Amino acid sequence: MAEFEGQEKTEQPTGKKLSDARERGQVAKSMEINSLAVFGSGLILIYLTKNYIGDKFYYFARESFNSLNNIELTKAVVQTYAIKWVIFFFTLSLPVLIGVTVVALISNIAQVGFKFTPKALEIKFSRFNPVNGIKRLFFSAYSFVELSKSLVKLFVISLFTYFIISKLIEDTTKLVDLSIEDTVSFMLDSFFSLTWKIVLFFTIIAGVDFIWQKYKFKKDMMMTKEEVKEELKQTEGDPLIKSRIRKQMVLAARRRMMKEIPTADVVITNPTHVAVALKYEMEKDNAPKVVAKGLDELAQRIKKIAAENNVPLYEDVELARALYKSCEIGDEIPAKLFKAVAQILAYIYQMKKLRKQRSII
Numbered sequence: 001m002a003e004f005e006g007q008e009k010t011e012q013p014t015g016k017k018l019s020d021a022r023e024r025g026q027v028a029k030s031m032e033i034n035s036l037a038v039f040g041s042g043l044i045l046i047y048l049t050k051n052y053i054g055d056k057f058y059y060f061a062r063e064s065f066n067s068l069n070n071i072e073l074t075k076a077v078v079q080t081y082a083i084k085w086v087i088f089f090f091t092l093s094l095p096v097l098i099g100v101t102v103v104a105l106i107s108n109i110a111q112v113g114f115k116f117t118p119k120a121l122e123i124k125f126s127r128f129n130p131v132n133g134i135k136r137l138f139f140s141a142y143s144f145v146e147l148s149k150s151l152v153k154l155f156v157i158s159l160f161t162y163f164i165i166s167k168l169i170e171d172t173t174k175l176v177d178l179s180i181e182d183t184v185s186f187m188l189d190s191f192f193s194l195t196w197k198i199v200l201f202f203t204i205i206a207g208v209d210f211i212w213q214k215y216k217f218k219k220d221m222m223m224t225k226e227e228v229k230e231e232l233k234q235t236e237g238d239p240l241i242k243s244r245i246r247k248q249m250v251l252a253a254r255r256r257m258m259k260e261i262p263t264a265d266v267v268i269t270n271p272t273h274v275a276v277a278l279k280y281e282m283e284k285d286n287a288p289k290v291v292a293k294g295l296d297e298l299a300q301r302i303k304k305i306a307a308e309n310n311v312p313l314y315e316d317v318e319l320a321r322a323l324y325k326s327c328e329i330g331d332e333i334p335a336k337l338f339k340a341v342a343q344i345l346a347y348i349y350q351m352k353k354l355r356k357q358r359s360i361i
Helices: 015-023 031-048 050-066 075-112 130-138 141-177 180-221 225-236 239-263 296-308 317-326 335-360
Strands: 266-269 274-279 289-295 313-315
Touching: 015 180, 031 050, 031 075, 031 180, 050 075, 141 180, 239 274, 239 289, 239 296, 266 296, 266 317, 266 335, 274 296, 274 317, 289 296, 289 317, 296 313, 313 335, 317 335
Parallel strands: 266 313
Antiparallel strands: 266 274, 274 289
């Protein structure tokens, strides 16, 4: 975010930021691991099939060279042999290509897991900006690191190639006495003598690069304190709005509670600071329920509404406090308070019964 630029990134990346980055295809991935996997697997596959490849080359070359004395070189013949060579190389290399492709996919999945991210495939026209392109290419730390790795790899490969080829030049003088099969075998062995050393060096480079990419990705994903706060607002909502919503919910619950007070059987008070309204319906309830409760000013309002609706008020300091602490609105009273509440309700019912009798008389 533009407004947070220049601030120090001291906070670890949140799960949301990492998830969003993954959706955009931004993950800690080493291309050197992929290169090593492709190069190494290709080398192993060729090594495992070298006898098969050598035999195929031998028979194909012998067939081609034996027929040179018996054919007339025309455009059609050259085209025919060109097509045969293309098909030959394609069929010979197809198993290796398939194996390398599979290994390349596995190396990617092993590093970052499997997840299809359409956002990573979106065309970003900002990437076509030549100025930004030049900056990324020549003036970024990433370009410098990549250039350094390439130069080191080129130097080491050149060094290995020089020492090995200088030795092979001496050995090639013996090729005149070898058969085609032995010549092909010599070439393959020489190739592997060079490449296994290169693979060993690539392994070191890939390991270092993997650690570097993990470190760089973690550093790039670091957040400022303001970014964390802003993201928290986006994911959980603005604290001010949440506070207003909670306040509205409390007010709505309080209005519902006040409507229940006229239906209560008794309001137990302490007498000035606590008020708890109880209701008991024998046919429906297992025990009396708390339909309203409050402290101080709210307790006074509960008592006032109760008095206006002829709901009896009963003063019991300890019982009022116990009910307030142990029960929420809508809860049945706990078993340990059954006896005390039952005595009060019995007294209330008896008083109501007496009033009815007096009104009849």
